[in-house]
Amino acid sequence: MRLMVDRQLALPRHDRFHEVCWRRPTVASVTTILKNPAYAGAFVYGRKRMKCPTATTARPQKTPRSIPDWRIVVKDKYPGYISWEVYLKIRAMLDDNRADYLKTRGRGIPRDGAALLHGITWCGECGRKMVVRYKRGSEYVCNQRQAPRARSACQKTYAAAIDAAVAKAFLAAVAPAEIHAWTQARKAQKQADATLRRAGEQQIERLRFEARLAERQFNRVDPDNRLVADELERRWKPA
Numbered sequence: 001m002r003l004m005v006d007r008q009l010a011l012p013r014h015d016r017f018h019e020v021c022w023r024r025p026t027v028a029s030v031t032t033i034l035k036n037p038a039y040a041g042a043f044v045y046g047r048k049r050m051k052c053p054t055a056t057t058a059r060p061q062k063t064p065r066s067i068p069d070w071r072i073v074v075k076d077k078y079p080g081y082i083s084w085e086v087y088l089k090i091r092a093m094l095d096d097n098r099a100d101y102l103k104t105r106g107r108g109i110p111r112d113g114a115a116l117l118h119g120i121t122w123c124g125e126c127g128r129k130m131v132v133r134y135k136r137g138s139e140y141v142c143n144q145r146q147a148p149r150a151r152s153a154c155q156k157t158y159a160a161a162i163d164a165a166v167a168k169a170f171l172a173a174v175a176p177a178e179i180h181a182w183t184q185a186r187k188a189q190k191q192a193d194a195t196l197r198r199a200g201e202q203q204i205e206r207l208r209f210e211a212r213l214a215e216r217q218f219n220r221v222d223p224d225n226r227l228v229a230d231e232l233e234r235r236w237k238p239a
Contacts (some may be wrong), residue, residue: 001025001026001027001030003196004025004084004196005024005025007196007200008200009025009196009199009200009203010022010023010024010025010029010203011023011024011029011030011033013029014059015050022203024030027059027168034091034094035058035091035094036091037073037087038078038080039081039082039087040075040080040081040082040083040084040086040087041075041076041077041079041080041083041084042073042075042076042077042080042087043049043069043073043074043077043078044072044073044074045070045072046065046066046069046070046175047064047070048062048063048064048072049063049065051063052060067091068089100170108175112133113132113134113138114138114159114164115132115140115159115163115168116159116162116167117132117140117159117162117163117166118132120139121157123142123154125142125154126142126154127153128142128154130142131143131147132159133156137158137159137160138158138160138163139156139157139158139159140156140158140159141155141156142154142155142156153155170191213225216234
């Protein structure tokens with residue numbers, strides 16, 4: 001989303017009259033595209049279910065189903081931008097980035113901080129996710145059972161020694177393949193830059209086409225019909 005904003009690329013959306021308009025990208029609009037199965041060329045029905053009213057909700061509410069519970073899935077129905085396998089990987093990444101540790105048991109999105117293993121450490125005693133506490137240095141703390149019943153923390157340990165051992169093992173494991181990985185990353189970056197450059201060129205061409213179309217319409221309108229002429233002139237000038 002930030003890259004699209006920096007390059008002034010717009011996304012198609014619907015206005016209140018259900019007409020297509022081009023707007024500044026947002027996190028919600030980009031996420032909506034990534035989660036839409038049509039992005040992978042699939043037709044899907046039954047992505048949500050009706051949830052019965054409860055004491056806190058007076059009306060039935062729609063809740064999303066998990067992908068295996070979708071009622072109808074027809075793959076390769078439309079020309080897809082990505083394959084179904086890549087779509088599933090993206091959905092798994094999005095789910096894993098959620099910070100609702102107790103329900104999804106995901107890693108959560110990486111955050112700032114000195115601790116190396118933030119979000120991916122689990123307690124060996126109780127099996128719950130450990131959190132990071134920056135107090136007298138970095139610590140990994142298991143306190144998931146502490147809050148509900150006012151119990152003491154399960155265990156805690158300083159992060160420095162653990163992070164050093166993990167970093168050493170990681171570097172030893174990736175050393176033989178780091179040159180190949182760097183080459184692949186550079187190749188992927190070049191492909192992404194080329195794709196964004198083509199998108200920018202297509203957007204400029206679309207704006208030029210709209211400007212030419214508005215100019216032609218403006219030149220053909222009856223001068224006596226000033227309301228139409230003014231509206232066409234208003235559309236033409238910003239483009």
